[in-house]
Amino acid sequence: MKLYYAPGACSLSPHIVLSELGNQFDLEKVDLASKQTERQVDFTSVNPKGYVPALDIGNDTVLTEGVAIIQYLADQAPESALVPKVGTVSRGLLQGHLNYLSAELHKSFGPLFNPNSSEHDRAQARKNVLGRYDYLETVLAATGNWLLKDGFSVADIYMFVLVNWSAHCEIDLANHPEIARHHAQVLARPATQAALKAEGLI
Numbered sequence: 001m002k003l004y005y006a007p008g009a010c011s012l013s014p015h016i017v018l019s020e021l022g023n024q025f026d027l028e029k030v031d032l033a034s035k036q037t038e039r040q041v042d043f044t045s046v047n048p049k050g051y052v053p054a055l056d057i058g059n060d061t062v063l064t065e066g067v068a069i070i071q072y073l074a075d076q077a078p079e080s081a082l083v084p085k086v087g088t089v090s091r092g093l094l095q096g097h098l099n100y101l102s103a104e105l106h107k108s109f110g111p112l113f114n115p116n117s118s119e120h121d122r123a124q125a126r127k128n129v130l131g132r133y134d135y136l137e138t139v140l141a142a143t144g145n146w147l148l149k150d151g152f153s154v155a156d157i158y159m160f161v162l163v164n165w166s167a168h169c170e171i172d173l174a175n176h177p178e179i180a181r182h183h184a185q186v187l188a189r190p191a192t193q194a195a196l197k198a199e200g201l202i
């Protein structure tokens, strides 16, 4: 299988999941501005939506949307316990976290990566992100460790990738010590280090 990615983008989340699972996979870097891959393929022919991540799983099938990809990967390896079993309450809680991360937190970062955003838009986006962090801080304070009481999951990996943008976006974690702790814990995992290295980020 092949993961289409851009260094440090949200595609880092399936990259870390692949690394946690110890899967064999290829990587192909995408230039998001030109939509060309490093092998000079028109990326829109791989994912017509034009954004990463995209995972080619063979048989002419390309999975898109980060939260779908990471659940698919973890479901293939139930022994990894990176996702609770389908149909359980825990899986419902996981999907609630994934949707919150995607629809509420991930998208709140948008103006901070748009070179055309005004300073006013950027300030508002930082405020929105910090507001989303408030909720995650209470979840982590209640569980004392990961997003789910059951243990480390793909939601922690996705959250790590989003929180990892904070420094670049000038978002201070000083008032969110649980999130800072969570970030440091995921960062220290060997699978995270391997993915960051492969993307040339460390």
Ligand SMILES: N[C@@H](CCC(=O)N[C@@H](CS)C(=O)NCC(=O)O)C(=O)O
Pocket (backbone or CB within 6 Å): 009, 010, 011, 032, 050, 051, 052, 053, 064, 065, 066, 067, 102
């Ligand atoms: N809904 C998509 C959003 C993916 C997304 O926002 N990807 C960004 C990088 S983090 C991207 O490729 N942006 C380039 C573009 O939209 O042109 C998902 O969750 O997978």
